[in-house]
Amino acid sequence: MTAKLKLAMYCAAGCGGCDISLLEVHEHLLDIVAAADIAFWPAATDFKYADVEAMPDGEIDVCFVNGAIRNAENAHIARLLRAKSKVLVAYGACSAFGGVPGLANLYPVDDVIDRAYTTQSTTLVDQSLRPTPSAVHGAGSAASGTAVGLPAIAGTVTSLADVARVDFTLPGCPPSTDRVWEVCQAIVAGELPASPAIVGAGGKSVCDDCRLEKHGTRVSKFVRSHEIVAEDERCLLEQGIVCMGPATRSGCGGQCTDALMPCRGCYGPAGDSLDQGAAMVSVLGTLIDSDDEDVIRETISQVVDPAGTFYCFTLATSLLGHARSANPDQEARS
Amino acid sequence: MTRISIDPITRLEGHGRIDLFLNDAGSVDEAFLVIPELRGFEKFLEGRPVEEMPQITSRICGVCPEAHHAAAAKAADAVYNVEIPEAAEVIRRLQYNAFMAGDHATHFYALGGPDFIVGPDAPASERNIIGVINKVGLELAGKVIRMRKESHEVAELLGGRRIHPVGMVPGGISKPVSAETAKRLREIGAYMVEFAKESLGIFDNLVLKDPRLRGLIISDAYYNKTAYMALVNDQNQPDAYDGHVRVVDAQGNEVVRYHPRDYLDHIAEAIVPWSYLKMPYLKQFGWRGATAEASESIVRTGPLGSLNASTGMQTPLAQAHYERFYATFRGTPVHQTLAFHWARLIELLQSAELVNRLAHDERLTSPDVRTVPSGTPRVGVGTVEAPRGLLTHHYVTDENGIVEKANLIVGTTYQYPAIQLSVATAAKKLIRPGAELTEPIMNGIEMAFRAYDPCFGCATHALPGTSPLEVRAFSAGGVLVDGLRRNGDGSLERITALRPDAASPAANAADSPGGAR
DSSP states (O other): OOOOOEEEEEBBBBBBBBHHHHHTTTTTTHHHHHEEEEOOOOTSSSOOHHHHHHHHOOOEEEEEEEEEBOSHHHHHHHHHHHHHHHEEEEEHHHHOOGGGGGGGGGGGGGHHHHHHTTSTTTTTOOTOOOOOTTOOOOSTTTTOOOOOOOOOSOOBBBBBGSSSSSSSOOOOOOOHHHHHHHHHHHHTTOOOOOOSSSSSSSSSSSHOOHHHHHHHHSOOOOTTTTTSSSOTTSSSSGBBOOOOGGGGBBBBOHHHEEEEOOOTTTTOEEEEEEOOHHHHHHHHHHHSSSSOEEEEEETTSSSSSSHHHTTTTTTTSSSSTTTTTTGGGGTTTT | EEEEOOSSSOSSSSSOOOEEEEEEEEEEEEEEEEEEOOOOHHHHTTSSBBGGGGHHGGGGGGSHHHHHHHHHHHHHHTTOOOOOOOOEEEEEHHHHHHHHHHHHHHHIIIIIHHHTTTTTTSSTTSSSHHHHHHOOOHHHHHHHHHHHHHHHHHHHHHSSSSSOOOOOOTTEESSSOOOOHHHHHHHHHHHHHHHHHHHHHHHHHIIIIEEEEEEEHGGGBBBOEEEEEEEETTTTTTTTSSSSEEOOTSSSSSEEEEGGGHHHHHHHOOOOOOOOOOEEGGGGGGGOSSSSSGGOOOOOHHHHHHHHSSSSSSSSSHHHHHHHHHHHTEEEEETTTTTHHHHHHHHHHHHHHHHHHTTTGGGGGGGGBOOOOOOOOOOOEEEEEEEEEEEEEEEEOTTSSEEEEEEEEEHEEEHHHHHHHHEEEEEEEEOTTOOOOOOOHHHHHHHHHHOOOOHHHTTTTTOOOOOOHHHHHHTSOEEEEEEEETTTTOOOOEESSSOOSOSSSHHHHHSSTTTTO
């Protein structure tokens, strides 16, 4: 009998939903534990960074990393796990594309801090007080004058692949449980495809799995999801609701559209497309009931918040992603 | 002066560090619960359409996505001044209570409960969910897994997805509930009630009947007089989904009862330079620090706040346990921090009973689940009682419903001054001058915050990322004088000398304050 596999899971700047999605395999978790040892999983066990540092290179067979890379610690651990792992998997939309936290790249980090401490409605007293890396404890106690040791807040958000070589990408926010279980089975059976590859997802778009029907109807205007009661069984885009389905990789099974809510693109770009937003804009162009370029452009401009809508999960890895890096010194990759 | 850091603290959601400063006599002079993260959601919500808030803010936390989803949806309803149909409210309430029940079950069995079920002095390697299973049996483990699974199934049935559901929209719910789904919800509701009853039975047998644990619960180390607040209905019973905020003082007298939209009249936040997390307080009493002397402005929320600031429960089984709770502690409010655990199970039971009740509500399957908003958007506040306490989402939008400003105060943030006070109290009582630092002492201090089931991921709108535990005591010169490390296998190791390649980035931060991580 061969030795048990060594698996690891690390959560960088994510929300914990990916950790939960791995636990969501429920009773299958016992099958995984039977076939593999968990070498490192901070959310569920007490293993330390030092335990990982002490491992020989390549000790971990498969390492999942979820969450975006937003500070030097995230980047450091990602590189460390890369060295210690035979296979590194970007698990979930944040790790794969920066995810929702990547939307922070739309603003300089100083604005983020100002909003939290200076201009917020509930911060009334001493707005000059700021938690900073150089803060020291105040007078009147044994702590007086001692440095607090707060870490600096990093400038921009990036994906795992920006700081370490990634073998496989398992997209989704979070990856759907059935896909996670399929990938785990492939790992245990030694049947992962050749790297690099996208796993736990399809080769087509969300539309391919969506139960709502397309009739080839074209639209003359776009509406927001709360502005109409969507008709069931009918494509949301053809009802004028911007749905990212056509520009998003399949794999989720069309869960959001099944609930009559538009896809927001958490499985990332479909097919060979690199920029999900650009792909979506070209889809919208063909959907509009006009051949006049000005009319098409005008209709697309009705879409509110294009950056947040077309790049809700992929801003950090899009062409827009690094446009606002106010302070290169604070970049996690530096 | 000696400084001790517990970094990071474990079995919570998110990251935190406890710094203890000892005076020359060796007693704890000051204790600080430091939160070293900030993710900045409030800023990048600006520019986004308000109807997207239920999906985007859900990504603050994958452990309690429904709390943010519901608070955001209610705030967006308010932004458009839209009344949702009765059926939509039934569906939202059912989904919300199923989430509360599942979340509370997770805390009791996996995070906070092990300290009691396995025991506070048990080896660290056994003080976890596996230890719980060994103590109470594999059959119960199956039930806990089923409870979590069915809680997520409700999210999928009503909100499309198990994690980060999408069903709540401004004006209601995206899709009606079928008769087939309603039938399944009734099965789940019945199971949740049975599970909650059994959990209270386990608490009764293993905790309340154990004189040592009873003594621990009522000990001075875990006692703080504070104010309490809860989201309550018209009869002042806890209502996780909606209601008024009721605040009582340390004697149990009502201080204020306000509509959540008026929160700015009653709540403000202080900034402390030693932590990224702000400290909310009752505005009418002003901010005088998170100390016992200023306790009238410190307010506790979450399950203990829910019980202390209400006058009874909505459902019969939970009401019976509520009465027993106050009979046991002989009066109200209950100031024992560890009573949070018991209160949490009572709240779990009420949520389970409500799921069961709502699953039988005839309105559940009505096709009328949406009101299309027609008002001009401007400002809205949405408040729910999240598993970890009151949760407020406040949006100001332009006339097109695009967010211009967002303020989020989450349960753990509301609790922060009280958690800080509880940690300091426990540290001062448990660390005796000159005595050796032991793992049970470290854990005893951690128990003071674990009672709150804190989620610093939510509080900092930053990520959960727990790791190992290490306590390091430094002399004023930064030289390691004593330390204790809990290894991955649960074994303990004395740290006798400062190693140049210090164990972790977290430890590095403590070694060289100010160093960026």
